[in-house]
Amino acid sequence: MNEKTTIAIGGPQPYDVLVGRDLLPALPGLVKGAAQVAVLHAAPLAPLAAKVADTLRAAGMSPLPVEVPDAEAGKGLDVAGRCWDALGGANFTRTDAVVGVGGGAVTDLAGFVAACWLRGVRWVPVSTSLLGMVDAAVGGKTGINTAAGKNLVGAFHPPSGVLCDLSTLDSLPRADLVAGLGEVVKCGFIADPAILDLIEGDPAGAADPASPVLRELVERSVRVKARVVAEDLTEAGLREILNYGHTLAHAIEKVESYGWRHGHAVSVGLIFAGELSRRSGLIDDAVADRHRSVLELLDLPVSYRADAWPDLLATMRVDKKARGATLRFVVLDGLGSTRILEGPSDDLLAEVYASAVAR
Incomplete structure (x- = not known):
């Protein structure tokens, strides 16, 4: 084609x-x-x-x-x-x-x-x-x-x-191609679940540059972003949903002195965001568990160092979505549906990290 x-x-x-x-x-x-x-x-x-x-x-x-x-x-x-x-x-x-x-x-x-x-x-x-x-x-x-x-x-x-x-x-090296799929998976959870179906149906095709599956994943992901940025260019509201998984991801990148691939950090961030959504009573176990299963199909990382949590939390406090001393996270309230979670407690965030991400 x-x-x-x-x-x-x-x-x-x-x-x-x-x-x-x-x-x-x-x-x-x-x-x-x-x-x-x-x-x-x-x-x-x-x-x-x-x-x-x-x-x-x-x-x-x-x-x-x-x-x-x-x-x-x-x-x-x-x-x-x-x-x-x-x-x-x-x-x-x-x-x-x-x-x-x-x-x-x-x-x-x-x-x-x-x-x-x-x-x-x-x-x-x-x-x-x-x-x-x-x-x-x-x-x-x-x-x-x-x-x-x-x-x-x-x-x-x-x-x-x-x-x-x-x-x-x-x-493109396969590791870099697969890392990019972290952002594609994000689009599936926040707006277009058909993306997740495509990956689950053909994970090998999802990582093949010549595959029609990868082309459709690219087109669907671009359309997700197109709908959002057309309505909210300057991230005044809706566009924040594109940062699903990114609050922790950006913190990991900084702690790693930007030595980690962005898509790998996003993958771990998606695990964190999915678990935070579940523990906040917003999504069921099936949607939360699907984060890990889809990302593991693509051999993307789903965990990070347990001892890094204090540094990660400190870094998240200067995230672009923070407002003063209040941390804000993009979370799911259903498959393909998002909201902002304002000011979750440090204890809840630590529990989410320890249970879902820490290794």
Whole structure:
């Protein structure tokens, strides 16, 4: 199936997400009118970035390759500063554009660089990871990490369009592909249970880049996010549901100095959130237990160190969803239905961690 699927993202700045294989020819149309296009990429993706540059050059644009550190190491203020220096040195104007070639980290960085340059220029993520396709590339949330935590500095800056080129997943290490399924599973629990059915029906196909199952999982996950961000771009309300499992996940990432894959941390966070939902009397055992069974089918992690709890709790207190001293968690009140749990006691949180997550 080589045809592309177009998923419209509504809201004040609408754009399209294209899902399919071999989508690079669509890129110039997303940055039409740009004289220069910065191509941000990490070293491992230099060959693909070169193809992106060739595609832009053939369309009459001048590409500006900007190499950045790989993964979370690239999401720092110093790296963003070097990118802005590169744009300044090339006399980038408001009609020029930024393209991020890579996974979620490069996507977050490229969007943030574009959001701040001249108070906002166009940008397009060319996602090369499953995580980037279903999470970072869609919705316009951009950001970098600081010593205080992950993604605490950023901006809402929707892209001009998104390329989810499934052919780039063919060479993605299996561990990275499977990690991206953590975000896919999240979408199944918060909004589209058919995602869970697909994974349970064919867990091998869910992790196969050439499988129609994986393509459907990507499209369904993008549609979940599309519905949410069209209604709530700036996370004033509904969009918070996309953070299901993420409060603990972000804390794990910080404690691990961002050495853990995001999807792995989300997987553990989903276990925690499901158990918190159960112990709060909001979901039954079947829905809570399904978290572990689905994630284990994909060989995703479902536990974390018992001795880390004090550090994790302290880190969660600076989570973006917290309000003052009050911790807030996205929880389920049914399969495909969410709510916010305000101010659960420290004792309850410790019990949930000890019983469901700690090893």
